[in-house]
Amino acid sequence: MQTLFPEFIQSMRALLGAETDAFVRAMEGPPALALRVHRCAEAALPFIEGAVPWAEGGFYLRDGARPGASLAHWAGAFYLQEASAMLPAAVLSARPGERVLDLCAAPGGKASQMALAMGGEGALVANEIDPARARVLAGNLERLGVCNAVVTCETPARLAARWPGAFDAVLVDAPCSGEGMFRRDADTRAQWNPAAPAGCQKRQTEILDAAARLVRPGGRLVYSTCTFNALENEQSVRGFLARHADFSPWEFVAPGLGASEGGMLRVWPQRVRGDGQFVARLRRAGEAEALWENAPQRGAARARRGEKAEGAQDARNLLEQLCATAVRALPEPLSRARMHFVGGRLFAAPAAAPDTDGLRVIWPGTALLRAEKNRVEPEHALAMALAPRQALRVAPLGEDEARAFLAGESLHRAGEPGWTLVACAGLPLGWGKQVDGALKNHLPKGLRKALRA
Numbered sequence: 327m328q329t330l331f332p333e334f335i336q337s338m339r340a341l342l343g344a345e346t347d348a349f350v351r352a353m354e355g356p357p358a359l360a361l362r363v364h365r366c367a368e369a370a371l372p373f374i375e376g377a378v379p380w381a382e383g384g385f386y387l388r389d390g391a392r393p394g395a396s397l398a399h400w401a402g403a404f405y406l407q408e409a410s411a412m413l414p415a416a417v418l419s420a421r422p423g424e425r426v427l428d429l430c431a432a433p434g435g436k437a438s439q440m441a442l443a444m445g446g447e448g449a450l451v452a453n454e455i456d457p458a459r460a461r462v463l464a465g466n467l468e469r470l471g472v473c474n475a476v477v478t479c480e481t482p483a484r485l486a487a488r489w490p491g492a493f494d495a496v497l498v499d500a501p502c503s504g505e506g507m508f509r510r511d512a513d514t515r516a517q518w519n520p521a522a523p524a525g526c527q528k529r530q531t532e533i534l535d536a537a538a539r540l541v542r543p544g545g546r547l548v549y550s551t552c553t554f555n556a557l558e559n560e561q562s563v564r565g566f567l568a569r570h571a572d573f574s575p576w577e578f579v580a581p582g583l584g585a586s587e588g589g590m591l592r593v594w595p596q597r598v599r600g601d602g603q604f605v606a607r608l609r610r611a612g613e614a615e616a617l618w619e620n621a622p623q624r625g626a627a628r629a630r631r632g633e634k635a636e637g638a639q640d641a642r643n644l645l646e647q648l649c650a651t652a653v654r655a656l657p658e659p660l661s662r663a664r665m666h667f668v669g670g671r672l673f674a675a676p677a678a679a680p681d682t683d684g685l686r687v688i689w690p691g692t693a694l695l696r697a698e699k700n701r702v703e704p705e706h707a708l709a710m711a712l713a714p715r716q717a718l719r720v721a722p723l724g725e726d727e728a729r730a731f732l733a734g735e736s737l738h739r740a741g742e743p744g745w746t747l748v749a750c751a752g753l754p755l756g757w758g759k760q761v762d763g764a765l766k767n768h769l770p771k772g773l774r775k776a777l778r779a
């Protein structure tokens with residue numbers, strides 16, 4: 327790997343003084359790889375050792391563990407995330423029922439962490455400006471069975487113009503020079519140059535100013551980077567506070583890391599087991615009441631005028647068919663969601679989500695079903711959101727069979743005919759359709775994968 331640039335070490339000496347040598351040694355050491363349990367702690371056990379003190383469900387990986395190649399990872403049991411990267415969402419502390427925006431969300435580590443904290447209640451809008459990365463984000467939320475999220479692909483400025491004051495909490499996990507990732511990402515290390523922080527700060531200023539408009543009065547804004555220089559961290563925050571008199575620092579304490587100062591906290595790799603990270607928590611002045619609760623949605627306004635929501639009856643009929651053929655019951659958050667059709671597919675969007683009409687939406691909620699010529703087929707996203715007991719029929723597979731299913735094979739096995747949730751160790755894998763003596767594979771082609779035993 328490229329050695330650390332002398333200019334970088336020099337700039338760190340200005341921040342760290344006598345601690346710089348220890349910092350450089352830590353930066354040449356191994357990264358603190360970790361995972362966050364999402365839906366099954368038991369499946370994570372073979373890969374983990376001690377807990378990450380500042381993040382619920384966060385655990386360091388054992389030496390040599392390769393959980394990314396496991397069935398459990400494929401099935402959303404956990405999310406691979408560096409330990410320090412778990413701090414920003416822990417500080418934001420999303421709560422069930424809130425409306426939360428992750429403005430720079432791909433690939434979805436912090437978005438999925440917040441979705442878990444929200445327990446399916448309220449709405450998470452996960453936005454990513456880059457379309458390819460937004461699709462990866464949506465794929466990760468699907469794999470993890472998140473069912474109260476919407477994924478948009480917009481500029482922060484467009485969202486701010488559209489949704490002023492609409493969110494209880496906004497996370498800006500900003501694009502940055504990535505100095506904190508130098509020990510695990512050779513490209514970021516090699517691409518660094520002394521001018522990078524100033525360029526990044528300009529972009530961060532634009533994103534933060536848009537974020538300010540999106541937070542409701544009394545709401546909170548969390549800003550984070552995975553870089554060390556003060557320009558992108560403390561100076562970005564101080565500049566923001568100078569421009570936005572209605573925001574102030576909001577102190578916090580992070581277990582294992584200590585107390586913030588001026589609402590800001592750093593993670594240093596020579597002090598704790600984690601890569602570099604900076605987090606700031608700010609609060610907007612004003613009423614603590616969630617304004618959006620009273621804000622009418624377009625559909626709701628139509629309903630008050632006595633008009634029938636378009637397609638509502640169709641949606642009910644299709645859901646009845648779905649219940650007759652594939653599921654016993656929808657998971658609670660989905661049964662309370664707003665249903666809508668896009669291109670012959672029925673999606674369940676969290677009822678608390680703001681109106682996305684006219685915005686570029688990558689994932690308009692959890693896809694429930696496809697309707698074709700009066701036939702209903704359950705969607706993969708629905709399979710991943712289900713607990714096995716919620717399916718009408720379940721095929722519990724052993725590990726070898728599950729690997730064959732993930733590779734796209736149909737399985738020879740007896741069973742009641744019809745749509746069947748394929749599961750392994752209590753985790754959903756996708757849909758199969760039992761026809762005669764075979765369980766036909768209905769895993770989307772793009773997700774099929776040969777996993778090593």
Ligand code: SAM
Pocket residue numbers: 429430431432433434435436437454455456459481482499500501502529533
């Ligand atoms: N929060 C993510 C997670 O936990 O998985 C990581 C986010 S990463 C640090 C920053 C993201 O910001 C990138 O996905 C990048 O594409 C996006 N980004 C880049 N330029 C942006 C801009 N001008 N506005 C908003 N997001 C931007």
